Amino acid sequence: MSVLPVLPSRVSPGKPSAGERAKLDRRWRARYLLLAPHRLGFFLAMGLLVASGAWWALVQLDRVSAVLALPYALSPSLVHAAVMTFGFIPLFFSGFLFTAGPKWLGVPPLGVRQLLAPLLLQATGWLLWLAGAHLHALLAQVALVLAWTGLAWMTAGFWRLIRLSQAPDQLHARTVGVACLVGCLSLAGLLASVALEAPAVARASVLTGLWGFVLVVYVSVAHRMIPFFTSSAMPFIAAWRPFWVLWLMLGAAAVEVAAVWVELGGPLQGTVGSVWMLARGILELAAGGVLLWLAVVWGLVQSLKNRLLAMLHIGFLWFGLALVLGGTSQLLGWVQGAPVLPLGSLHALTMGCLASLMFAMVTRVSCGHSGRALVADKLVWSLFWLLQAATVLRIVAAAPSALGAWLLLAAALLWAGVMAVWGVRMARWYGRLRADGRAG
Numbered sequence: 001m002s003v004l005p006v007l008p009s010r011v012s013p014g015k016p017s018a019g020e021r022a023k024l025d026r027r028w029r030a031r032y033l034l035l036a037p038h039r040l041g042f043f044l045a046m047g048l049l050v051a052s053g054a055w056w057a058l059v060q061l062d063r064v065s066a067v068l069a070l071p072y073a074l075s076p077s078l079v080h081a082a083v084m085t086f087g088f089i090p091l092f093f094s095g096f097l098f099t100a101g102p103k104w105l106g107v108p109p110l111g112v113r114q115l116l117a118p119l120l121l122q123a124t125g126w127l128l129w130l131a132g133a134h135l136h137a138l139l140a141q142v143a144l145v146l147a148w149t150g151l152a153w154m155t156a157g158f159w160r161l162i163r164l165s166q167a168p169d170q171l172h173a174r175t176v177g178v179a180c181l182v183g184c185l186s187l188a189g190l191l192a193s194v195a196l197e198a199p200a201v202a203r204a205s206v207l208t209g210l211w212g213f214v215l216v217v218y219v220s221v222a223h224r225m226i227p228f229f230t231s232s233a234m235p236f237i238a239a240w241r242p243f244w245v246l247w248l249m250l251g252a253a254a255v256e257v258a259a260v261w262v263e264l265g266g267p268l269q270g271t272v273g274s275v276w277m278l279a280r281g282i283l284e285l286a287a288g289g290v291l292l293w294l295a296v297v298w299g300l301v302q303s304l305k306n307r308l309l310a311m312l313h314i315g316f317l318w319f320g321l322a323l324v325l326g327g328t329s330q331l332l333g334w335v336q337g338a339p340v341l342p343l344g345s346l347h348a349l350t351m352g353c354l355a356s357l358m359f360a361m362v363t364r365v366s367c368g369h370s371g372r373a374l375v376a377d378k379l380v381w382s383l384f385w386l387l388q389a390a391t392v393l394r395i396v397a398a399a400p401s402a403l404g405a406w407l408l409l410a411a412a413l414l415w416a417g418v419m420a421v422w423g424v425r426m427a428r429w430y431g432r433l434r435a436d437g438r439a440g
Contacts (some may be wrong), residue, residue: 028431034112036440038369039430041115042362043093044123046423046430049088053416054081055130060409071134072271075199078135079140081206084350085127086187088146089214092362095153096120096221097176099365101158104173104224105165110157118157121150139193144191155180171243175220175250183213204260210350211256218357219249219319225361226298226312245294252287252323255280267333274334281330288323295320298363308364309383315356318391322348325395344398351391351415359384362426370429371436377423385419390414 032041043162060078062068094115102109125147132140161175162170186209223246259280262268268276295317303309326345333340367374377385391410397407436440 007043018359021088024110026432028428029081030431032431032433034262036369037098037109037112037115037254040092040112040363041093041098041119042366043427043430045088045091045362046427047128047166047200048083048091048123048417050423051127052080052083052087052130053419057409057412057416060405060412063127063220065099065404065408073135073137074133074194076133078199078202078206079129081189081203083126083129084208085206086190087122087129088187089358090151090154090183091119091122091356092358093180093217096361096365097400099369101173101176105161105170106167107161110161114157114271115154116155118150121146123150125150133176136263138367140156141191141195144187144194148184148187148191151180154296155184169248172220172341173244174182176217179213179216179220182216183209186213200264203292204264207260208257211253211260214354215253215349216250218354219246221254221361222316225421226316230301231361232241248287248290249319249345251308252284265434277330281327281334282285284323284327284330285378286327289319291320292317307381308367308374310358311356311360311363311376318348318352318356320344322353341395342397344395345395348392351387351394355387355391356384359387359422365424366429367438369434369435370432371438372429380422383422386414390418 011279026259033043058068059070061078062070098115099112123164125143128143128148129140132138132143155177158173158180162177165173170203186205189205189208190202191435193199195207261275267273295313298313299309300313300317325348329340329342329345363376363380364374366372390436393407393411393414397404397411401407
């Protein structure tokens, strides 16, 4: 009987495979944040999200009691609006756009180290912005310079990908690129208005950034990805995304940006003001109604069987609800002579729509790129519904009431708690190797 020779293994016994390394090395390491764009961008975003949520909760506590007696160099409402619009959200954008963007455009991705400086500038700038709100307005202005530099640098990097692309369909990427330019201009306007002590222009700059930058990026990504995610998870639902839907959403955003500057000095008065409120109210109601219908067509009801998918659809549903609430506010204002509950509709958009979509999309990307199943477990699902409760509390707090300040404090505390638990959990993933041992 012949004995076959034992051939040497191609894998050296002293060098474990990638999967074995992932199982062996479960420690959190800062250098792993540089393994993929989403790791770095999402980690910095989570840190700022948790910090800004805790800061706003402390401000609300300070408003209802004299325990803290916080000093203010800037209006805390302006500081809050700015960091919620330009702070953590662009950092989340970076993680998604520099991961999915190159695939959309068919170009090589940027190296993570090329993103390190612009993202660190933004994160550092916004943390200093929160400190400057209490210490000195000059520190806040320096913070805005750092944040603007980082955002402009990031925007230039995304446009570099667009210029290199030969892909036939660049509509969504170019729309996002234009939105980022609007964001840079809006943030520059905020910097100038803070330096010149022009609070009305500062508020208008933030709202322009919200509608013309943040929302435009959201609706562009939603138009491209929600039908795709839905059809992937539920093959019996066809991916349906006509371009008139995108134009409708972009048109609604453009109308809101125009309204910000038309009403720069306050609500319009007289016959002109009455006609303006009536026209704006009708437009918002019509657009909101179409978006509510679209939410159903895109599979809202069917998505409830899949938690992670349901979170995306519920977030999009809030966009329609926000416009309907805004239109109702304008029509009630037309009857009574002044807008009613404008902050209610604003927070239906920001907390209901944008935060819910952020929660769903970041969770999905983080699960997929950490080698985990694309599911929303009990913790994530519970946190998502607590976010919905915080949104409802904030909308109710916008109504004139003796309990308004306490309701606002409850909403702020609930938001801070949800984001802290979610943020810490996700941040732990970004500094560890993928559970399946793959790269990225």
